[in-house]
Amino acid sequence: MTGDHRTEAFDIVISGAGIGALTLANYLAPLGFRILILDRRPGFDPVHRGELVQPIGLSILEELSLLDDLKKLPHTDYRSFDFLDEEGHLLMRSSYQAGTGPFPYALAIEPHLMDQLLAQNLSSHSHVVIRHASDFRDFSVDSSGVTATYERDGQIRSVLARILVGDDGRHSRVREIAKIPGTAVPYRDSYLGGSLFLPEALESLPPAVADTSGRYFLGPRSIFFFFSVSERRRFFLVLLPDRDREKFFAGGTASVLRHLDRQVPGFAAIAIRNGLDDPARFMELSVWKIDLERWSDDGIVLMGDAAHAMNPHVAQGRNQAMEDARILAPVLSKALLSAPLVRREALLPYEMARIPVTRALHRLADEMTRVWNSGNPLVVRARKAAFRGIGRTPALEKKIVTTIGGSRIMPLTPWDKLRAILTGLFPE
Numbered sequence: 272m273t274g275d276h277r278t279e280a281f282d283i284v285i286s287g288a289g290i291g292a293l294t295l296a297n298y299l300a301p302l303g304f305r306i307l308i309l310d311r312r313p314g315f316d317p318v319h320r321g322e323l324v325q326p327i328g329l330s331i332l333e334e335l336s337l338l339d340d341l342k343k344l345p346h347t348d349y350r351s352f353d354f355l356d357e358e359g360h361l362l363m364r365s366s367y368q369a370g371t372g373p374f375p376y377a378l379a380i381e382p383h384l385m386d387q388l389l390a391q392n393l394s395s396h397s398h399v400v401i402r403h404a405s406d407f408r409d410f411s412v413d414s415s416g417v418t419a420t421y422e423r424d425g426q427i428r429s430v431l432a433r434i435l436v437g438d439d440g441r442h443s444r445v446r447e448i449a450k451i452p453g454t455a456v457p458y459r460d461s462y463l464g465g466s467l468f469l470p471e472a473l474e475s476l477p478p479a480v481a482d483t484s485g486r487y488f489l490g491p492r493s494i495f496f497f498f499s500v501s502e503r504r505r506f507f508l509v510l511l512p513d514r515d516r517e518k519f520f521a522g523g524t525a526s527v528l529r530h531l532d533r534q535v536p537g538f539a540a541i542a543i544r545n546g547l548d549d550p551a552r553f554m555e556l557s558v559w560k561i562d563l564e565r566w567s568d569d570g571i572v573l574m575g576d577a578a579h580a581m582n583p584h585v586a587q588g589r590n591q592a593m594e595d596a597r598i599l600a601p602v603l604s605k606a607l608l609s610a611p612l613v614r615r616e617a618l619l620p621y622e623m624a625r626i627p628v629t630r631a632l633h634r635l636a637d638e639m640t641r642v643w644n645s646g647n648p649l650v651v652r653a654r655k656a657a658f659r660g661i662g663r664t665p666a667l668e669k670k671i672v673t674t675i676g677g678s679r680i681m682p683l684t685p686w687d688k689l690r691a692i693l694t695g696l697f698p699e
């Protein structure tokens with residue numbers, strides 16, 4: 272590896288081209304700031320996963336005039352999700368219409384399609400550069416700015432900027448080098464994910480697979496989330512208890528597929544046709560909790576999973592990274608008008624607005640993890656009753672849907688929870 276003495280200059284250098292970075296650059300590009308985004312991946316290659324863009328994310332895309340373009344890409348709109356028990360009995364249908372969010376629906380899409388769209392929208396701004404295959408390594412700060420180093424094509428390069436943004440994910444190197452204190456731990460359970468590409472003749476499919484509705488099957492220590500990301504692609508997540516793949520596949524993939532087939536009849540045959548009789552074809556998706564005391568320092572600021580990776584039970588990580596960008600953009604643009612180095616003091620309004628929201632989501636996600644992932648018969652019984660009760664109580668459904676939509680966090684109070692369980696156990 273050789274050194275390179277040329278140092279480029281930008282206003283902002285971002286490590287990681289995640290959705291947070293791309294959204295931030297879309298907010299700031301029209302203002303003329305010089306932005307360099309570094310990502311170690313070779314490009315925005317397809318990753319066949321599904322993620323939900325909640326009403327809060329949709330409102331950000333609309334603000335950036337990108338929502339109409341996103342809707343031209345393969346996706347599925349979700350006005351509601353069904354929660355069912357392991358036998359397929361409906362416990363609750365939660366409808367976005369019941370919430371107070373800016374849109375009465377969410378949208379499911381393969382995340383690379385959305386990332387590509389946001390990146391493409393930056394291509395008309397010559398002062399914004401996305402550099403792939405570029406591994407951020409280190410930084411130093413002095414009164415003239417931040418010097419960041421990265422490795423590309425076997426060469427170490429450096430760039431001088433006024434602020435370094437860490438959008439480099441849950442294992443953020445920016446966070447590590449800056450020694451930001453806080454919690455960074457994996458959850459005990461993770462997920463296995465799989466994508467099903469369906470044959471052209473959809474009418475030949477079993478109705479439960481052709482059906483594009485979003486279904487969460489919750490059983491004792493089992494979760495199966497099956498939904499559609501386009502007319503011909505389905506995505507699913509299955510809980511992997513204790514992150515133990517071997518134990519999960521102990522009876523072979525056939526027994527796992529048979530189990531899921533009981534919930535979505537016809538699933539196993541399509542899964543096998545997609546190669547999922549091989550355990551290696553399941554994607555392992557671990558789940559982390561990052562909860563930090565602060566998100567910035569002189570010359571650096573964190574966003575997205577680097578600042579607040581959260582359990583996907585709240586289906587918010589991508590959406591909250593976008594919200595970080597919406598709040599950080601005006602804070603940065605103001606700070607960049609004055610000093611050569613953006614100091615922590617100038618970044619405090621961002622931290623103060625964002626940390627309490629992501630903490631509240633962590634608390635909610637932890638509680639959902641305790642209840643949803645449980646195999647304890649009492650908890651399972653109370654959970655079923657609570658789902659039924661929430662479905663029968665509009666005021667509670669409104670709180671849940673508004674929170675998951677992301678625009679306002681309205682956790683259930685202890686009295687709300689008791690009311691949900693009692694209403695579920697004793698209707699009328």
Ligand SMILES: Cc1cc2nc3c(=O)[nH]c(=O)nc-3n(C[C@H](O)[C@H](O)[C@H](O)COP(=O)(O)OP(=O)(O)OC[C@H]3O[C@@H](n4cnc5c(N)ncnc54)[C@H](O)[C@@H]3O)c2cc1C
Pocket residue numbers: 286287288289290291292309310311312321322323324405406407408438439440441443444462508556557558574575576577580581583586587588589590591592
């Ligand atoms: C099972 C599961 C389901 C989920 N479902 C949803 C959902 O439905 N809705 C939702 O909103 N969220 C969901 N999420 C969360 C969502 O995927 C993340 O929160 C979101 O992608 C985080 O975006 P980010 O901007 O932080 O960047 P990330 O997606 O974390 O990207 C970080 C980028 O940094 C790059 N990078 C890392 N280190 C370096 C380095 N040293 N140098 C250069 N580049 C580097 C990486 O290559 C990567 O491209 C889910 C997560 C999981 C695990």
